[in-house]
Amino acid sequence: MQSVCKMFRAALIQSKVGPNRNENLQNVEKLIAQAKNLGAKLISLPECFNSPYGTKFFNQYAESIPNGPTSEMLSRTAKEYGVYLVGGTYPEIENSKFFNTCTVWNPDGKMIAKYRKMHLFDIDIPNGITFKESDVLAPGNELATFDLDGTKIGLGICYDLRFEELAKLYRLQGVQVMVYPGAFNMTTGPIHFELLQRSRALDNQVYVLGVSPARGQQGYIAWGHSQITDPWGKVVAQAKEGEEIIHADINLKECENVRQQIPIYAQRRTDIYDTVFKK
Numbered sequence: 014m015q016s017v018c019k020m021f022r023a024a025l026i027q028s029k030v031g032p033n034r035n036e037n038l039q040n041v042e043k044l045i046a047q048a049k050n051l052g053a054k055l056i057s058l059p060e061c062f063n064s065p066y067g068t069k070f071f072n073q074y075a076e077s078i079p080n081g082p083t084s085e086m087l088s089r090t091a092k093e094y095g096v097y098l099v100g101g102t103y104p105e106i107e108n109s110k111f112f113n114t115c116t117v118w119n120p121d122g123k124m125i126a127k128y129r130k131m132h133l134f135d136i137d138i139p140n141g142i143t144f145k146e147s148d149v150l151a152p153g154n155e156l157a158t159f160d161l162d163g164t165k166i167g168l169g170i171c172y173d174l175r176f177e178e179l180a181k182l183y184r185l186q187g188v189q190v191m192v193y194p195g196a197f198n199m200t201t202g203p204i205h206f207e208l209l210q211r212s213r214a215l216d217n218q219v220y221v222l223g224v225s226p227a228r229g230q231q232g233y234i235a236w237g238h239s240q241i242t243d244p245w246g247k248v249v250a251q252a253k254e255g256e257e258i259i260h261a262d263i264n265l266k267e268c269e270n271v272r273q274q275i276p277i278y279a280q281r282r283t284d285i286y287d288t289v290f291k292k
């Protein structure tokens with residue numbers, strides 16, 4: 014990799030989410046202004062920041078993209094504050110199909126990436142949590158990246174964090190930072206949320222930004238604990254459970270350092286993997 018020293022500040026907004034979409038939008042707009050005041054160039058919102066999270070809500074809150082009220086607010090706000098804004102996720106409708114979708118807006122207010130959750134959250138843990146997004150949602154089938162002043166940033170959503178293959182595909186495309194809006198829960202959050210982010214960061218020598226909603230009192234209870242992890246796997250910022258903004262400087266020199274000093278990418282035995290791992 015070419016020797017460059019690039020740095021920008023990222024802020025993650027762990028916002029409270031209620032049933033009223035307009036109130037949710039107004040609230041994040043206020044928080045985006047605060048994140049900008051912290052010096053952030055890249056700001057991310059959490060998964061389902063404009064609606065409660067649950068299969069029964071997707072239909073009710075879905076909007077087309079980029080013409081709906083949520084996209085309009087994100088575009089206007091990214092432009093007003095001159096930031097790259099990752100619009101967490103919100104339910105999208107297209108041709109009668111629903112998706113859990115992340116959009117990204119540049120400082121001109123233009124949508125520069127759209128990613129639809131690829132791995133739907135279907136799990137069943139007795140006495141823990143049962144969730145079946147595939148009852149209502151269709152999966153996305155495409156990776157999505159965007160460029161921030163020469164840094165390639167990739168997108169995943171929540172359950173996607175569990176799939177190393179997806180993160181690896183992004184790494185193969187030259188990604189240095191992964192953003193995962195996500196809403197882990199009170200069963201898997203405590204044991205897996207931090208660990209998965211550190212794993213993806215370490216496997217792929219990338220920064221990982223995981224952005225949760227704040228913990229609510231009813232319905233789907235989010236774990237919170239939004240987190241920024243560096244390419245060494247070190248947690249450099251972590252939220253608690255309430256509404257909060259965390260931030261950290263994303264220093265691309267750290268990607269370069271770890272990639273040079275522990276050169277696993279060049280040491281992969283794809284000659285072997287390709288013969289054994291066919292599925």
Ligand SMILES: O=C(O)CCC(=O)C(=O)O
Nearest residue numbers: 134171172196197198201
């Ligand atoms: O993987 C998990 O345990 C949580 C995933 C999740 O909440 C989601 O995909 O929305």
